[in-house]
Every structure is written in structure tokens, then in C-alpha cells.
Amino acid sequence: RKAAELGSGWGVSNLGWCMERGIGGEADPRQAVWLYAQAVELDYTPALCSLGVSYEFGEGVEEDLEKAVDFYRQAAEKGDPAGQCNLGYMYETGRGVRQSYEEAVKFYRKSAEAGYPRAMCNFGFCCETGQGVRKDPSAAAEWYRRAAEAGDATGACNLGYLYETGEGVGQSWDRAVTWYRQAAELGQARGQYCLGWCYEHGKGVPASEEKARE
Secondary structure, three states: OHHHHHHHHHHHHHHHHHHHOOOOOOOHOOOOOOOHHHHOOOOOOHHHHHHHHHHHOOOOOOOOHHHHHHHHHHHHHHOOHHHHHHHHHHHHHOOOOOHHHHHHHHHHHHHHOOOOHHHHHHHHHHEEEEOOOOOOOOHHHHHHHHHOOOOOHHHHHHHHHHHHHEEEEEHHHHHHHHHHHHHHHHOOOHHHHHHHHHHHHHOOOOOOOHHHHH
């Protein structure tokens, strides 16, 4: 709040983030949107992405997917990795914009190369499936690894699956379990299921019905 009072775009945007989530007081999404807009006026680029999220999910404003895309695009053009990733997702799913895997890949790649974990995972998935880019399981494994090492649970689980199947990497139940365990410990439901399955069937770990049920 003090940073916001001093006219810091970062402070204003973070105050909005707290307002949106009710941290330090009652949640007020409408006030959060106003603060994000003020942060944009102060040339704080990440606030553009925050406004996009507000419009995408109708938090504090009426849902408007086209406006969400516009804010994500503005953030992406200014080099914001979160904005690039979110814009890629809108293109992938055709929400607020004409669906295009090629455009999705373009923005996922930019965000991934900037080190944004979710984009690394999403770009890896495109490489794994051949959506908008040449199918390349080895590249998928590398992007999943980068995402997982940056703490992305889905990236860890997806990498575990590649080790389970031997697609793009040498097949290894031990390594599959390692990555499934990381995903599970991060609370990812699919990772928990896959780790439980490995315990149930004794793949990469000693069989244990007790641990499988955990």
C-alpha cells in the first residue's frame, strides 16, 4: 500500500492483487480492476495481463473474452511472458479470437524462451502432439524438464509419462516415478494417480497397496 501511495505501478498492481484475493482485508474485485488500470497508466506492463485475466473470467467486470485477448496482446507485445502465455492459450482454445495452433505456438514459444514455466509446459505439449509445430517428442521432453525444474507440476507429470512410454527419452520406470512423485507432491491430481498406479503395479518402486492408496 505504501508503494502504491508513492505512485509505484508495481505497488498499485500488487495492491490490486491483494484486493482481488482478499489478502489483508475483504476481497473487492471491482476495486482490483480499477487499481490494475491505474497501474497500466503508470506503465506497469504486468497489470495489462492482470486486466486480461479479470475480463477473461469476469472478476470485477463483466466477462469479455475479446477485451481479455486485447489486454493479453498488449502485454505480449511489451514482452510480458504471462501475457504471451495467456494469449497463446486463447489462440489454442479459440476463446475471444479465431482458433489457431500456429499462433498459439508462436506465443507459447516466446513465453517459454523467456523462462515462464507454464508456457514451457504448454509449448512442450505442442511439440509432443504436433499441434502447430512439427512433432518432436525429444523437444517436448526437454521443455517439460525445464518446466518441471521451474516447479511446474503438469510439466513434471508429462515428463514422467514420456519416461513411462519411452517417447522422446529412454524408457525408465525409475525416472517416471521420480517425476510423477514431484507432480504428486505439488498437489497435481494426475501425478498422484500415476504415482499410485506405479505403487500398485510395482513399476519403478516396490509394489505396495498401502502406498498406492495414499
